[in-house]
Amino acid sequence: MFRLLIDADSFPLGKGPMVMLILFLISTIFIFARSEEQGQKLEFWIFANTHFEEYQTRVPIFEAENPGVNVQLINFGGTMHDKLLAAMLSNFGAPDLVEVEITSIGRFLKGAIDEVGFVDLRPRLESEGWMEKLVVSRFTPWSYRGRIYGIPHDLHPxxxxxxxxxxxxxxxxxxxxxxxxxxxxxxxxxxxxxxxxxxxxxxxxxxxxxxxxxxxxxxxxxxxxxxxxxxxxxxxxxxxxxxxxxxxxxxxxxxxxxxxxxxxxxxxxxxxxxxxxxxxxxxxxxxxxxxxxxxxxxxxxxxxxxxxxxxxxxxxxxxxRGGTMIGITTQCKNPDRAWELLKFTYFDRGGLVNRYETTRIIPPLKSAWDAPIFKEPDLYLGGQPLGELFIELAPDLPxxxxxxxxxxxxxxxxxxxxxxxxxxxxxxxxxxxxxxxxxxxxxxxxxxxxxx
Amino acid sequence: MRTKPRSSRFWHQQQKIAPYLFIAPFYLLFVLFMGYPLLSSLVMSLYEMRGFQSRVFVGIGNFTDLFRDPIFWKSLRNTAYFAIGTLTLQLPIALLLAILLNSKFVKGKNVLRLAFFAPVLVAGVFVAIIFNLVYDQRAGLINQELILFGREIGWLNEENYVMPAVILTGVWQWAGFNMIYFLAGLQGIRQELYEAAAVDGANWWQAFLHVTLPSLRPVIAFVFVVSMIGSLQLFDLPYILTNGGEPADAGSTIVMYLYKNGFQFMRLGYAATIGWVLFFIIAVISIVQLKLLGIFRDE
Missing domain, CATH: 3.40.190.10 (Periplasmic binding protein-like II)
Incomplete structure (x- = not known):
């Protein structure tokens, strides 16, 4: 028959506390054991509801295309930047991917260049030729001291x-x-x-x-x-x-x-x-x-x-005016996988057209601009094709x-x-x-x- | 039996350590979540952070900077303005409401009590959003009435009116809450005292001055101190109502300035300094208040 290794009678304070201690130890081991397999899990923090809704429909497609990858989308709303700051300060608990608003990014860039909590994306952008495909001026809000910490979500002309x-x-x-x-x-x-x-x-x-x-x-x-x-x-x-x-x-x-x-x-x-x-x-x-x-x-x-x-x-x-970036944090255990998700959410033409449909946000990816939807008459503006006007102005953004x-x-x-x-x-x-x-x-x- | 001596020894030991084990959870949690952060923030106030990792010792540099910082002084003035407004406007209103609800002549007391208390149940953020509409310069509820008298006030757009607007909102939200304390205090006053005062020929006002107020002293002291501490910690209401203290920091408070420095400017050492200065202000004011209200007196 099964016999406990520890004699329950001799345990201080009795059986109850002993059972609680055993459960505590088992759950701790379980939690730490699970954290080892997080290479396949991607945590993605968002602060804007409209973005969250868009990714909720897009992420399952990414997961289907990448078996074994589990993306956890978390929408913290307006408090997200403070949570991210706390996670970066404590060097623990930051997500793999995160969207940051343009007026909030400055505080994350303080300190020595190697202390910044975002991965420099310039090497990946340059080696894969993405710089030419996007509106270059829109990298300026997300760049500092020669490094690019985020990909622009938008242009906001x-x-x-x-x-x-x-x-x-x-x-x-x-x-x-x-x-x-x-x-x-x-x-x-x-x-x-x-x-x-x-x-x-x-x-x-x-x-x-x-x-x-x-x-x-x-x-x-x-x-x-x-x-x-x-x-x-x-x-x-x-x-x-x-x-x-x-x-x-x-x-x-x-x-x-x-x-x-x-x-x-x-x-x-x-x-x-x-x-x-x-x-x-x-x-x-x-x-x-x-x-x-x-x-x-x-x-x-x-x-x-x-x-x-x-x-x-x-x-x-x-x-x-305004803007959002997506960045990969330095706490990310699998930056290559995160980069794939980033490209899927930010550089996929179909997804960007869908984004315009729901939010009216013009994407920075120039190859998406010839989609018919941008030329469609906008009933809110009495039939004027507003997308066309925005795209006409986009290359000239300061x-x-x-x-x-x-x-x-x-x-x-x-x-x-x-x-x-x-x-x-x-x-x-x-x-x-x-x-x-x-x-x-x-x-x-x-x-x-x-x-x- | 073989195990008896062991059990008895253990029982003897257990008796000695049991009291400490019973109080240990509180002390452990206090040390972990209060003591350590407090000490850490005190140390932090002597440093300035740079980025997420490195920091430099600045001694009392943050404190000297703070006392030369005009926005800190403006925030302190605004906070004091709110605290004084709260004590001089909100508490008398709360006491008046409590006296009315305690009187025999008012009907529908339960409904009124609920009505006056209800604003406390609304989260500060929602209160701010509602009052944003109330204070609107052109279409707001208040100005719609004032326009009838040829007056239009930029409650949230003119520097001089921002804090009065915050104070009035605070009165709406918290007067009913303090009323409950006063009401409980009034109901605890022995009827015999009023009867004795009546026998001595005291009128209503004299009974109020010489029976009601002295009997309410502990409640008044409690409400005063708690309201003062709450006022000095003011944050969410003006933050939402004035969109971060604008215009020209007219709605900025100490805690708002602390938040901005800590979380928006990433100046954690400076923010910790503001926190400690606020702690000393609250401690000194609370002690003075309690002293003046005679709470330390032996009776």
């Missing part, structure tokens, strides 16, 4: 979305607008007090003066930025100051802009103002059009789109250089923009002070770590 009916009612044909000067002239006609009570009822454009989103988009359009390619602070350049002066003038001098209703462009109040005809235009990246369609479907047919007005005739007529100090810089930039628009400081004062603060922050860190 920006267009000017406008209310054709209301501009026409004001006697303005928006398709004739080519430059920002043209837009100001058109905006002055369209910004009106309709009931004569002394309050403006409709503004030509809605802009966010609380955060950097609109101002920074305008700055990027001109080829400017917060940091240059070498990591130098350039937010106090003449270009940046002139752009902020222009931004401020839309509110205070030309009086054609209204601050965003609520706290950001996706605020329900902002959508309500759009429906009420208080907002006549908005700078809209591709993803924002997707949000509009889902949040205010009743506005179908009321919007039209044109390329952004240029600063000078012939200049760039788009910019970029670079957006990444930097570990972006988060600190952006936080201070928000304050500077608000100070300038509310005339507490001039644009020059606000940006000069901001640049000095960020330079001082970097200088202090460089003093602490001389090899930074």
């Amino acid at each position: 920006v267009v000017l979305l406008y209310r054709d009916d209301l501009f026409k009612a004001a006697g303005v044909e928006m398709t004739e607008v080519e430059t920002w000067d043209d837009f100001i002239a058109a905006g002055k006609k369209a910004t009106r007090d309709l009931d004569g009570d002394g309050t403006v009822d409709q503004h030509a454009i809605v802009l966010d003066r609380r955060t950097e989103s609109d101002y920074f988009s305008l700055l990027l359009q001109q080829g400017g930025g917060f940091f240059d390619e070498e990591g130098n602070v350039i937010i106090d350049s003449e270009l940046a100051i002139e752009t902020l002066e222009f931004f401020v003038s839309l509110f205070n001098e030309h009086k054609i802009a209204t601050p965003v209703y609520g706290t950001w462009h996706g605020d329900p109040s902002n959508f309500a103002a759009m429906q009420d005809g208080k907002i006549l235009s908005i700078l809209a990246p591709d993803w924002y059009v997707g949000i509009l369609k889902s949040q205010v479907p009743q506005m179908a047919g009321k919007w039209k789109a044109i390329s952004m007005p240029a600063w000078k005739p012939g200049d760039r007529r788009t910019t970029t 670079p957006r250089y990444q930097n570990p100090y972006w988060s600190e810089g952006a936080d201070l930039l928000n304050d500077a923009i608000f100070a300038a628009v509310t005339e507490k400081q001039t644009s020059r004062e606000a940006l000069t002070e901001l640049a000095a603060k960020v330079r001082a922050l970097i200088a202090k860190d460089q003093g602490r770590w001389r090899d930074l």
Whole structure:
């Protein structure tokens, strides 16, 4: 008969605790034994619901094509970046693959180059010839010190979305607008007090003066930025100051802009103002059009789109806003397998067409652009083929250089923009002070770590 | 029997160690999840991290930096503003509601108690989302009324109104919760005290001043201290309501600034420093409050 190796009677505290201890030991052995076979398991963290839904349909196909591989998709929503940071700090528990949002990546790039928690993908991209197949400028947000830590999920070109009916009612044909000067002239006609009570009822454009989103988009359009390619602070350049002066003038001098209703462009109040005809235009990246369609479907047919007005005739007529990358973490036990999944989710033409169908996001893979779906009329825009416009603009996207100090810089930039628009400081004062603060922050860190 | 001496020895030993084993789980968990992190964060506040691995000793550098940091002072001012607003607005309202619900003349007490308490059951994030709509400058509930009087306030868009908006939201959410404490305290006051006061010729106000308030002192002290600590730890409500403290850090609080430094800027040493400064502020204020409210007095 079966006999316990340990005499239960002589075990301190009796049989119950002994059984619990044995179960604890068995389960511990089981857990550690299982972790050995994780080479075939891929964990993939996501923060965006729409991406998660897309991968839920795509991943089973990958698993079927790669027998024995099990992909675990985990959607942590908005808290994902904090969880990833904790996992990288503790050097334990990070996923194999992860998507990271553009304003969050900077914090992961701090420290020595070998401390970054993402695998450098440049060798794989170059050896397999992917660099030429994608929009090169879209690697800049995910690159630092010569390494590429992520593959762009998107391009996010920006267009000017406008209310054709209301501009026409004001006697303005928006398709004739080519430059920002043209837009100001058109905006002055369209910004009106309709009931004569002394309050403006409709503004030509809605802009966010609380955060950097609109101002920074305008700055990027001109080829400017917060940091240059070498990591130098350039937010106090003449270009940046002139752009902020222009931004401020839309509110205070030309009086054609209204601050965003609520706290950001996706605020329900902002959508309500759009429906009420208080907002006549908005700078809209591709993803924002997707949000509009889902949040205010009743506005179908009321919007039209044109390329952004240029600063000078012939200049760039788009910019970029937002973005996501996919990266392989340095904790990944099987980077080759992870790379295969990455390519399957990001470089597969069929999958990217499907992504556009559900999210309206234009893919960075150029060979996908000739798919018929991008030329289809968009009913939300009264039949205008919006995909075609986005793709026409895509090759001209400006670079957006990444930097570990972006988060600190952006936080201070928000304050500077608000100070300038509310005339507490001039644009020059606000940006000069901001640049000095960020330079001082970097200088202090460089003093602490001389090899930074 | 052969085993008897062994059992008896073991039983004797067990009697000695049993009490320690009973309290051991708490101490083990405390050391693991409180003691070690606390000590670790204190050490961390003397360092600054770079990336995920290396760090450099900066001594009290983080503390001196913090006291020169204008955003920290602004966050501290905002937090103090909220705490004072909470104590001067929310607690009297909570006490007033409790007195009303404790009076014989109010009907439907159970329904009212539930109605006043219900906002506590709503998660802070949802409260913030709801009040975002309430405070909307053009279409919000409050401004729709104010417009009738020719006034429109940018609750969340003008620096001066951001913290009042947060305070009012806090009142809506927490006044009912504190009301329950006061109500429990009121119901614990012996009726004989009021009868004795009436015999001495005290009117309602005098009975309130000389019977109700002194009897409620322990409850008031508890609510004061807990509300103050809660106010100093304010985070989720303004974070969502003001989209991260905007505009111009008008909605930034100490814990929000701590979070930003720790998780968004990856300045963990600096964030730990903010945490320790906050700890000292809370400790000092709580001790002063308890002292002023006479909780340390022997009676």
